[in-house]
Amino acid sequence: MIVAELTDVTKAYGAKVVLDAVNLQIHEGEILALLGPNGSGKTTILKILAFIENPTGGEVTFQGEKVHFKNTEKVRLQSTLVFQKTTVFGTSVYNNIAYGLKLRKVPKETRNREVKKALELVKLEGFEKRNARKLSGGEQQRVAIARALVLKTRLLLLDEPTANLDPKNAGILEEVIDTVNRQNKITIVMATHNMFQARKLPHRIALMDEGKITEVGTPAEVFGKLSKNLASFAAVDNTFTGTAKATASGTSKVDVGNGVQIEVAAQKQGATAIFINPQDIILSKTAVKSSARNVFGGKITEITDLDSLVKLKVNVGKPFVVQITKQSFNDLGLCLNAEVFITFKASSVQVL
Amino acid sequence: MADILSDTLQAFQLILSGDPTIYGIVSRSLFFSGTAIILAILWGTPLSMFIAMKEFRGKTIIKTFFNTLIGLPTVVLGLILFLSFSRGGPLGFLGLLYTPGAIMIGQAILVTPILVSIGVSAIESVDPEIMNLAQTLGASESQAQIAVLKEAINGIILSDLASFNRAIGELGVVLMVGGNIEGGGIQTAVMTTSIARDVQISEFGLAIALGILLVLILFAINMIVVVARKGYYIVELAKPPFARFKRRRENKQ
Numbered sequence: 001m002i003v004a005e006l007t008d009v010t011k012a013y014g015a016k017v018v019l020d021a022v023n024l025q026i027h028e029g030e031i032l033a034l035l036g037p038n039g040s041g042k043t044t045i046l047k048i049l050a051f052i053e054n055p056t057g058g059e060v061t062f063q064g065e066k067v068h069f070k071n072t073e074k075v076r077l078q079s080t081l082v083f084q085k086t087t088v089f090g091t092s093v094y095n096n097i098a099y100g101l102k103l104r105k106v107p108k109e110t111r112n113r114e115v116k117k118a119l120e121l122v123k124l125e126g127f128e129k130r131n132a133r134k135l136s137g138g139e140q141q142r143v144a145i146a147r148a149l150v151l152k153t154r155l156l157l158l159d160e161p162t163a164n165l166d167p168k169n170a171g172i173l174e175e176v177i178d179t180v181n182r183q184n185k186i187t188i189v190m191a192t193h194n195m196f197q198a199r200k201l202p203h204r205i206a207l208m209d210e211g212k213i214t215e216v217g218t219p220a221e222v223f224g225k226l227s228k229n230l231a232s233f234a235a236v237d238n239t240f241t242g243t244a245k246a247t248a249s250g251t252s253k254v255d256v257g258n259g260v261q262i263e264v265a266a267q268k269q270g271a272t273a274i275f276i277n278p279q280d281i282i283l284s285k286t287a288v289k290s291s292a293r294n295v296f297g298g299k300i301t302e303i304t305d306l307d308s309l310v311k312l313k314v315n316v317g318k319p320f321v322v323q324i325t326k327q328s329f330n331d332l333g334l335c336l337n338a339e340v341f342i343t344f345k346a347s348s349v350q351v352l
Numbered sequence: 353m354a355d356i357l358s359d360t361l362q363a364f365q366l367i368l369s370g371d372p373t374i375y376g377i378v379s380r381s382l383f384f385s386g387t388a389i390i391l392a393i394l395w396g397t398p399l400s401m402f403i404a405m406k407e408f409r410g411k412t413i414i415k416t417f418f419n420t421l422i423g424l425p426t427v428v429l430g431l432i433l434f435l436s437f438s439r440g441g442p443l444g445f446l447g448l449l450y451t452p453g454a455i456m457i458g459q460a461i462l463v464t465p466i467l468v469s470i471g472v473s474a475i476e477s478v479d480p481e482i483m484n485l486a487q488t489l490g491a492s493e494s495q496a497q498i499a500v501l502k503e504a505i506n507g508i509i510l511s512d513l514a515s516f517n518r519a520i521g522e523l524g525v526v527l528m529v530g531g532n533i534e535g536g537g538i539q540t541a542v543m544t545t546s547i548a549r550d551v552q553i554s555e556f557g558l559a560i561a562l563g564i565l566l567v568l569i570l571f572a573i574n575m576i577v578v579v580a581r582k583g584y585y586i587v588e589l590a591k592p593p594f595a596r597f598k599r600r601r602e603n604k605q
């Protein structure tokens with residue numbers, strides 16, 4: 001059964017077209033991932049499906065009925081969106097999670113029970129009375145997910161749910177997404193930048209580029225047609241495409257452009273896409289002599305503070321995302337534009 | 353010097369003896385200004401919400417207009433209101449001049465720019481995502497606006513408090529449209545107008561007594577609001593440790 005369907009949906013802000021005749025079906029009980037570069041229209045699709053943004057053209061049906069965007073109050077009760085940037089009301093965790101239930105006039109006893117269950121699901125038991133604004137970023141995002149889950153809507157929309165989270169919080173959330181989809185049969189549409197997520201969680205992937213959906217299929221199908229949709233994949237952290245050449249020692253070197261050649265522990269020839277997990281990269285201030293085959297020097301161009309970790313973008317000709325602990329970050333005395341080296345093993349490189 | 357001392361002494365005697373004239377003036381002041389603030393909140397809060405939450409042409413001009421009005425000399429506003437309420441004026445048929453109604457409306461109009469200016473900036477400082485967030489959780493537009501208003505509550509309380517302070521300490525408008533009438537029938541004398549009159553007729557004891565009471569009342573009201581808000585935080589903050597303590601006990605059992 002189809003939960004929601006977009007037919008020739010267009011969205012423009014003035015002269016800027018953000019969505020260009022998008023057609024997309026969302027099947028009941030599935031996890032659908034939207035994958036694409038920034039500005040490709042992923043968030044706009046989610047906002048339209050949450051009925052907080054009106055399309056400029058085209059048609060949206062929800063549970064078989066055409067949605068009239070002049071009056072979306074009823075359908076909005078059946079679909080909810082968790083934003084990438086976590087926003088919480090400046091009140092207790094309980095009030096945050098109970099907000100939607102209060103709007104739906106759920107009796108207090110049921111409300112208390114449901115809030116408790118939702119908190120257990122996101123592993124925040126006993127947090128009811130805490131001030132939501134005083135929680136860590138990861139905990140706040142878990143509150144945001146609990147606040148959406150408690151509503152048991154037909155459609156759950158997640159915009160980069162783990163983008164700003166450390167692996168521990170990200171892991172908890174991925175588990176929750178998987179559980180609610182399997183056990184509660186909640187249909188989920190999520191925008192993601194995370195390659196692991198894109199391969200692991202969704203039943204289907206919709207690739208997006210410049211406001212269009214370029215490909216829809218199972219992860220196997222979509223990843224099988226890599227070369228056709230390079231731009232969409234380039235958006236994913238540490239994913240590179242290039243031409244591979246086998247070396248005499250049994251490995252291959254992939255030329256990903258700008259003079260960066262990455263050694264891969266597999267014999268490959270021709271167009272290849274590769275991915276390196278940000279946690280598998282070692283960061284140092286001097287070049288480290290080791291068995292690792294890939295060492296590149298570059299500059300730090302971006303620093304993002306996660307709960308216990310720091311996410312860095314290092315430009316070595318191509319931008320690499322590296323995750324290190326806050327302790328290491330402080331010990332190394334790193335800052336923007338600092339010269340650093342990144343090191344990773346050929347066997348850490350995954351060929352897609 | 354001796355005169356000041358004896359006047360001050362007399363002022364304290366008047367305050368402590370519960371002089372009915374003084375307390376009559378004080379309660380009238382509180383009632384008029386309290387009603388004026390309620391009136392101003394009734395039209396000022398929706399106006400603040402509209403200006404802060406809606407996008408429309410001339411929004412900046414409207415905001416600047418209200419900011420400018422804060423500095424409007426009260427005698428100018430008093431004059432405009434006097435002319436409007438006087439018998440030949442456009443609102444003369446209401447017969448409000450020199451009545452409590454004129455004072456309350458005058459004070460409410462006077463404080464509206466303060467209420468709106470602070471209110472708008474408080475609402476605008478709320479994370480714009482709150483509106484979207486409430487809507488994604490199923491709120492209608494008006495419910496989402498209330499959610500935003502709740503986030504701005506500290507600033508809103510501040511604007512109400514500043515407005516009350518301004519209203520109760522106001523002289524120009526009240527004098528011009530109220531007339532400072534005491535005695536039988538309609539009474540419009542409030543603390544500020546009485547102080548001004550008492551000084552003119554050299555009743556310094558009465559003027560000092562009213563002055564002291566005015567400052568004390570302002571201090572008390574501001575204190576109550578601060579403590580009430582702090583109390584709320586104390587209650588909020590006290591909950592987690594107790595809750596933790598309770599959980600620990602439950603776990604032991």
